[in-house]
Amino acid sequence: MSRTLSYREAMREAMHEALANDPRVFLMGEDVGRYGGTYAFSKGFLDEFGPERIRDTPLSELGFVGAAIGAALGGMRPIVEVMTVNFSLLALDQIVNTAALYRHMSGGQFSVPLVVRMTTGAGRQLAAQHSHSLEGWYAHIPGIKVLAPATIEDARGMLAPALADPDPVVIFEHAGLFNMEGDLPDTRDDLMVDIRSAKVRRIGTDVAIITHGGSLSKALAAAGQLAAEGISAEVVDLRVLRPLDTAAIVAAVAKCRRAVVVDEGWKSGSLAAEVMARIMENVFYELDAPVARVCSEEVPIPYAKHLEDAALPQPEKIVAAVKGLFA
Amino acid sequence: MNIDHHAPPPPAGPVPWQSDFAVGLLADMVRIRRMEEKSAELYGAGKIRGFLHLYIGEEAVAVGALHALSVEDNIVATYREHAHALVRGMAMSTIMAEMYGRREGCAHGRGGSMHLFDKATRLFGGNAIVGGGLPLAVGLALAAKMQNENRIAACFFGDGAVAEGAFHESLNLAALWKLPVLFCCENNLYGMGTALERSESQTDLCVKAASYNMPALRADGMDIVAVHETTKQAVQRVRESRGPVFVEYQTYRFRAHSMFDAELYRPKAEVEEWKTRGPIHTFSARLKAEGKLTEEQFLALDAAANAEVADAVAFAEAGTWEPVEDLLKDVHTPEGVAP
Ligand SMILES: Cc1ncc(C[n+]2csc(CCOP(=O)(O)OP(=O)(O)O)c2C)c(N)n1
Ligand SMILES: [Mg+2]
Numbered sequence: 001m002s003r004t005l006s007y008r009e010a011m012r013e014a015m016h017e018a019l020a021n022d023p024r025v026f027l028m029g030e031d032v033g034r035y036g037g038t039y040a041f042s043k044g045f046l047d048e049f050g051p052e053r054i055r056d057t058p059l060s061e062l063g064f065v066g067a068a069i070g071a072a073l074g075g076m077r078p079i080v081e082v083m084t085v086n087f088s089l090l091a092l093d094q095i096v097n098t099a100a101l102y103r104h105m106s107g108g109q110f111s112v113p114l115v116v117r118m119t120t121g122a123g124r125q126l127a128a129q130h131s132h133s134l135e136g137w138y139a140h141i142p143g144i145k146v147l148a149p150a151t152i153e154d155a156r157g158m159l160a161p162a163l164a165d166p167d168p169v170v171i172f173e174h175a176g177l178f179n180m181e182g183d184l185p186d187t188r189d190d191l192m193v194d195i196r197s198a199k200v201r202r203i204g205t206d207v208a209i210i211t212h213g214g215s216l217s218k219a220l221a222a223a224g225q226l227a228a229e230g231i232s233a234e235v236v237d238l239r240v241l242r243p244l245d246t247a248a249i250v251a252a253v254a255k256c257r258r259a260v261v262v263d264e265g266w267k268s269g270s271l272a273a274e275v276m277a278r279i280m281e282n283v284f285y286e287l288d289a290p291v292a293r294v295c296s297e298e299v300p301i302p303y304a305k306h307l308e309d310a311a312l313p314q315p316e317k318i319v320a321a322v323k324g325l326f327a
Numbered sequence: 328m329n330i331d332h333h334a335p336p337p338p339a340g341p342v343p344w345q346s347d348f349a350v351g352l353l354a355d356m357v358r359i360r361r362m363e364e365k366s367a368e369l370y371g372a373g374k375i376r377g378f379l380h381l382y383i384g385e386e387a388v389a390v391g392a393l394h395a396l397s398v399e400d401n402i403v404a405t406y407r408e409h410a411h412a413l414v415r416g417m418a419m420s421t422i423m424a425e426m427y428g429r430r431e432g433c434a435h436g437r438g439g440s441m442h443l444f445d446k447a448t449r450l451f452g453g454n455a456i457v458g459g460g461l462p463l464a465v466g467l468a469l470a471a472k473m474q475n476e477n478r479i480a481a482c483f484f485g486d487g488a489v490a491e492g493a494f495h496e497s498l499n500l501a502a503l504w505k506l507p508v509l510f511c512c513e514n515n516l517y518g519m520g521t522a523l524e525r526s527e528s529q530t531d532l533c534v535k536a537a538s539y540n541m542p543a544l545r546a547d548g549m550d551i552v553a554v555h556e557t558t559k560q561a562v563q564r565v566r567e568s569r570g571p572v573f574v575e576y577q578t579y580r581f582r583a584h585s586m587f588d589a590e591l592y593r594p595k596a597e598v599e600e601w602k603t604r605g606p607i608h609t610f611s612a613r614l615k616a617e618g619k620l621t622e623e624q625f626l627a628l629d630a631a632a633n634a635e636v637a638d639a640v641a642f643a644e645a646g647t648w649e650p651v652e653d654l655l656k657d658v659h660t661p662e663g664v665a666p
Contacts, residue, residue, distance in 0.1 A: 026473065052473060058503065063462050063496025070466020072666075073451060074401065075474060078466075093493075097456045098463060106444035107434030108657040110451065111666030142658050166666035167659045 002183040010156035010184065011149075011173065012041050015079065018163055019049050022077060025163060028055035028064055029081030038083050039119065039178055065091035065116065069099050069168075072114040077163055082118040085172065086132050099168040100143030114168045115159070120148075121174040121214045121264055122312055128300035131308075133264040135172045135213065136271035139242040145169045146241040147195055150216040152182030154239055157193030165195070172241075174214030174264075195240055198248035204234035207322050208252035210275055211262035212238040215313050219262050222318035231322060241271060249275060250282045257288040258325045262313050267295035289325040294318050342552055342610075346619035352394060352551055353614065354628040356386040356607050359410040361632040362419055363582075365640060366409070366426060366440075370586050374643075375426045378455075379440045380407040384581035387606035388513050389414050391554030392481070392576070395562050396509075401467040401480040402450045403460040406441035407513075411483060415448040419635050420642035429646030436649050437657070449478075457518070458491030460484060461510070465497045468506035472569065479507035479565045487518025489535060490526050498539040501571035508571040509561055510536065513548070515580045520592035536573035548578030549604040581605070 005013070018025045026049075027042060033056040036043035046054045057064040061082060068080035082088045088095070099112045122131035139146045147162060147169060149155045155173070162169040185191065201216065202223050211219040216237050223233035236252045238244065253259045259279055263272035272293045279291050294313045301311050342349050363381045370379050382389065389410040396402070404411040412422055417433060425432025426440050433443055442453040451467065454460040464482030471478045488494050489512065501508045512532055516523055523530050533543035542564055546557035554576060561572040579601040583590055590598075614620035649656075660666055 055504075058496075058499060060496040060500060062493055063465070063500050066459075066462020066493065066497070067466035067469055067500055070451075070463040070468075070480075071470040071473070072466070073463070074467040074470025076470045090492075093456060093459065094462060097459060098454070102452070103660060104657045105434060105438050105442045106446075106452065107432070107437050108660075109434070109444050109446045111660040111664075113666045145659075166664065 001186045003186060004181055005152055005156070005184050006178065007152055007155045007180045008039060008041060008178045010152045011159070012043070014156050014159035015042065016045070018079070018159060019045065019053060022163070024075065024077040025079065026053040026055060026076060027079045027081065028057055028068060030057055030059060030083050032056060032081050037081070039175070041081070061087050061090035062094055066094040066098065068114055068116070069094055069112055072112045073102070073110055077113055079115045079117060079163070082116060084130065085118045085120040085134050086130055088118050095138075095144065095168070095170070096141055100141045103167060104143060111166045112168050113166050115162045115171065116168065117171045117173060119175045120172040121176055122296075122301045122308060123176045123214065125303055125305055125308055127303040131301035133296065135241055136263070136265040136269070136274070138170050139271055139274070141242070143167070144242065145195070146172070148172045148174070148213040148239055148241055150174065150177065150213050150237055150239060152180065152184055154193055156184055157191045158195055160192060161195045172213060176214045180217070196245065198236055198238045198240060198245035200234060200248070200252065201237045202233065202235040204232040204256065206232045206256055207258040207260060207325060208234045208236055208256040209260050209262060209318065209322070210236045210238065210249060210252065212241060213264065215262045215264050218313055218315050219318060221315040222322070225315060225319050226322055231326070233322065238275070244274065244278065246278050246282065249278055253279050253283045254286045257286055259287070259291045260318060260321045260325070261291065261293040262318055263293065263295050264313055265295060266298055267293065268298065270295055292321045292325060294321050342613055342617060342619065343556070346614070349614055349619055350624060350628065352390050352555070353607070353610055353620070354632070355390045355414055356551065356610070357629055358419070358632045358635060359386045359389070359413060360607060361629070361636045362409060362413065362422070362639070365636045367582070367586075369640070375440065376428070377439050377441070378406065379426070379586050380584065381580070381582045382407055382410040384601065384605065385513060385515060385548065385578045386410060387551035387554050387610070388548045388576045388578050389483070391551040392511055392558040395555055395558035396481055397478070398448070399478045400449065401464070401471070401478055402448070403464040403467070403480065403482045404450065404453060405457075405460065405484055406453065406455040407485070408443055408453050408483070409440065412443040412445060412450055412453075415445065415450050417443065417445045417448060417450065419639040423639040423643040424646045427643040427646060428648075429643055430649040431642065431646040458484065458488040458493035461488065461493050461497035464508050465501050465506055468501065468508045469504065472506055477566070479509055479562065481509040481511055483511045483513060485518060486512060486514040486516065486523050486532065487521070487526070489532055498536060498541065498571070498573070502539045502541045505570040507565050507569050509565050510571060510573040512573065512575045513578055514575050515578050517584070517593065519584045519588070522592065532575045533573065541571045541573055543573040543575070545575045545577065548576030549606050549609065551606055551610050
């Protein structure tokens with residue numbers, strides 16, 4: 001038995017389940033309560049769980065993310081929603097200097113069992129200040145785990161293991177995915193997702209396209225086009241951006257002998273660069289061609305649709321990059 | 328606005344405490360002083376490295392304030408926190424070992440002077456980001472409230488932190504959500520080399536705090552009686568109202584900001600002037616005058632402090648190094664260990 005759900009509904013259901021099952025879990029963030037969540041992820045929660053557990057915060061990203069860390073240290077299991085990654089920059093100090101470091105800096109005395117969720121990505125003509133893809137920055141930091149659910153299954157199944165994790169977990173939800181629909185099994189046991197491993201979303205033999213988040217659907221679209229032209233692409237969804245599943249990357253590249261990395265972050269210093277480095281370190285001699293990548297152009301993301309489209313990874317760019325490996 | 332500007336009590340007024348209690352607090356101040364003096368010396372000798380921020384001159388604040396709190400309360404402190412760790416009950420030897428970078432330190436050498444943590448005494452750091460501890464204290468208080476615990480969170484920070492957004496966000500949150508936080512501002516007039524009036528448009532810190540709709544008290548931080556009595560009152564208000572209270576302790580650091588500071592920003596005479604108000608000699612003189620302390624007692628407690636320091640140094644000297652093979656330990660919580 002299965003049922004059809006949107007990404008938004010899947011995430012909402014996951015949060016609902018967590019709130020219903022564990023009294024230590026609570027949700028805090030800007031407009032999570034009365035407003036129902038910026039993206040309606042928490043619609044109806046306030047009525048059901050009350051204002052203590054569905055906690056509207058002031059516009060104080062640093063303050064309330066820090067408070068969530070303190071609450072986690074104090075025995076709670078907060079889910080803190082930062083409206084978008086763009087505003088998370090105001091909370092970066094608490095995430096990087098406190099949440100990520102406390103376990104180590106205290107010699108193992110204090111863990112921070114915190115989940116931070118935030119929207120990421122471009123593609124909706126929101127212009128430069130609302131279009132960042134900075135998950136690669138977060139993935140740079142030891143002490144936190146970084147997830148990027150790109151499917152309905154992961155939107156539904158990643159939150160529970162993230163909450164069960166004793167350390168801080170940051171979840172990036174790409175805004176382009178919220179209305180996407182997909183099927184889910186009915187039974188709870190089938191919903192749990194392993195938050196340690198990447199997942200192959202399409203099996204292929206000629207080229208490994210390695211991606212995550214909002215770029216997954218673009219990579220799959222490109223793989224479809226390539227298939228029509230006789231190139232069999234394997235699509236790997238990293239989905240755990242820290243720690244990276246190096247073995248999965250290596251396996252796909254070793255099999256296909258060619259690789260394209262697709263990442264909505266800017267090319268310089270990107271997560272794509274890290275994936276490429278791991279390929280060089282581990283499967284260099286298996287490669288039949290240099291590894292290619294498709295990233296965002298090195299420009300603040302523009303407003304006008306044609307310019308925004310041109311700045312971001314697109315299926316055509318991925319197809320072209322793949323074909324370049326066979327030239 | 329709810330500002331209770333308490334005039335500092337007259338310095339020679341009677342100490343409202345039993346002699347045992349008074350002498351105990353004096354002894355704690357002396358323990359801190361001796362530990363800090365030794366730390367400075369060990370820094371010179373290259374035994375302690377990194378940043379080292381001494382609390383000399385400010386002892387009355389940590390001792391007076393922490394003795395007004397319960398063992399169940401949560402404490403958050405800054406990088407100038409050796410005193411807080413010691414008064415909370417961390418062994419001096421553990422502190423010293425941490426400053427040496429030893430495995431026997433509270434963080435096995437991962438933290439050093441600025442990052443003293445102690446789960447047993449509920450000390451949540453040792454935070455070296457100015458203002459970084461304030462949101463944390465708010466969250467600890469939130470957790471206490473949500474779990475119906477009686478504990479409060481006490482957060483120590485300097486006057487410099489008042490300029491940070493974290494200060495304003497935290498006071499607002501704590502007052503808005505009625506959280507049991509005691510905000511303890513150690514106003515020693517300088518943030519590194521920047522005097523308060525060179526960084527704040529409003530130098531009355533109680534006015535700032537009171538604007539967030541919480542009681543704001545002020546105490547002479549050089550006078551342990553004023554510190555303790557004011558804090559007791561503040562703690563009681565936090566416990567009764569389950570809301571935040573702000574206390575400004577007016578104090579002064581006698582030493583440099585850290586070990587790298589030529590002290591170009593303040594006149595020597597100012598330092599000397601404040602030293603005449605030193606919390607240890609003024610308090611012991613008062614106790615003696617009131618017949619609550621004898622010179623022999625003072626010498627004995629000082630000797631005990633020096634002996635404790637000597638033991639702590641010996642412990643740190645004899646300490647071991649965390650094996651390099653364990654470098655990556657404690658980045659994440661090991662499998663199966665509850666947070
Ligand atoms: C966010 C941040 N900015 C700058 C510094 C560098 N710094 C360390 S201590 C300090 C002064 C802080 O002064 P104050 O809060 O008054 O505390 P005090 O040292 O006087 O106890 C500064 C600027 C820092 N650690 N963190
Ligand atoms: Mg200061």
